[in-house]
Amino acid sequence: MGKNKLKRFEENLKFTTLFQPNISYPPPDDALKGNWNTSYFKNNNPIVLELGCGRGEYTIELAKKFPDKNFIGIDWKGARLWRGAKTAFEENMLNAAFLRIQILNCYAFFARGEVDEIWITFPVPHMGKTEERKRMTSPRLINLYRSFMRPGSIINLKTDNRPLFDYTLDIIHSENLKLLIKEEDVHQNRVDDEILAIKTTYENIWLKEGAKICFVRFEI
Numbered sequence: 001m002g003k004n005k006l007k008r009f010e011e012n013l014k015f016t017t018l019f020q021p022n023i024s025y026p027p028p029d030d031a032l033k034g035n036w037n038t039s040y041f042k043n044n045n046p047i048v049l050e051l052g053c054g055r056g057e058y059t060i061e062l063a064k065k066f067p068d069k070n071f072i073g074i075d076w077k078g079a080r081l082w083r084g085a086k087t088a089f090e091e092n093m094l095n096a097a098f099l100r101i102q103i104l105n106c107y108a109f110f111a112r113g114e115v116d117e118i119w120i121t122f123p124v125p126h127m128g129k130t131e132e133r134k135r136m137t138s139p140r141l142i143n144l145y146r147s148f149m150r151p152g153s154i155i156n157l158k159t160d161n162r163p164l165f166d167y168t169l170d171i172i173h174s175e176n177l178k179l180l181i182k183e184e185d186v187h188q189n190r191v192d193d194e195i196l197a198i199k200t201t202y203e204n205i206w207l208k209e210g211a212k213i214c215f216v217r218f219e220i
Contacts (some may be wrong), residue, residue: 008082012100016094018085020078020100027101027108034111040097041070046116049074051103051136052201056084058121061198063088069116073098074106103141110148116143117154122202125161136206137168139175146220152214154180158196158215160206165214178219186213 021030033070037044043086046069050059053073063071073096075081081098086206088096133140138155145155157168170171172179183189186196187207196215203213 005079008079012082012085014082015085015089017028017088017096018081018098018100021109022203023101023105023108027088027105030109033109034114036072036110036114041095043070045070045095047072047110047114048117048119049106049110049115050119050121051106052120053098054080054121054202056081056087058119058198059096059098060084060087060093062119062195063093065195066094066109070095071097074101074103076100076102078114082102092188100106103136104144107147112148113150115149115153118149118156120155120157120159121200123157123164125164127161127163131183133209135164135167137139137164137171139171141219142171142175142177149220152219154217154219156215156217158203158213159184160203160211162212162214165179168216168218172216172218179216180219181213181215181217184212184214188212190215 001149012020032039036047048062048069048071050071050073053059053075057075059071059073073081073084078100081100083096088098098107120136123136160164169182192194207213
């Protein structure tokens with residue numbers, strides 16, 4: 001393991017903005033489940049998750065734009081979470097936090113109806129024939145999200161992978177979900193949308209390579 005990663009792991013321990021629970025399997029309900037607003041954020045504002053947040057760029061920027069909402073970035077890779085957690089800690093951001101867990105374990109950390117919105121930004125597509133269960137917008141994972149989201153909650157998917165975008169549209173149709181926005185080229189057709197204008201590090205790389213960024217928003 002590189003020295004840079006070890007340094008980040010050590011520094012992560014100091015951030016009050018990062019939660020790294022020791023998990024047994026299957027994970028028991030965490031003390032924060034159902035208590036994020038009362039125990040951590042100290043308000044009753046809506047909670048928004050960024051799943052597979054990586055460096056937390058969307059979590060941080062959304063938290064800055066919407067001080068009346070609480071944002072939690074979730075990822076399993078601590079060296080990536082370091083960047084977002086460090087920014088939130090050093091800038092004393094009271095509405096941004098990060099959680100180091102695998103997404104499938106979210107049910108142990110969020111109670112039914114506790115989450116209002118989800119962002120999925122540039123996930124691994126998992127478009128192989130045997131990989132559907134791993135796709136972030138598969139029926140399996142949508143059912144997981146339902147277990148801790150309130151009825152009528154919103155899911156946002158931003159991706160450079162057109163097959164995943166098309167797959168998600170098919171799922172929205174087959175599951176009788178409500179499609180709110182469908183955009184095949186965000187940076188061409190929605191240049192005035194300040195939320196979709198937020199760019200991750202990898203998004204900037206893909207844009208330089210000529211990729212089109214797709215976006216879909218739907219209600220579950």
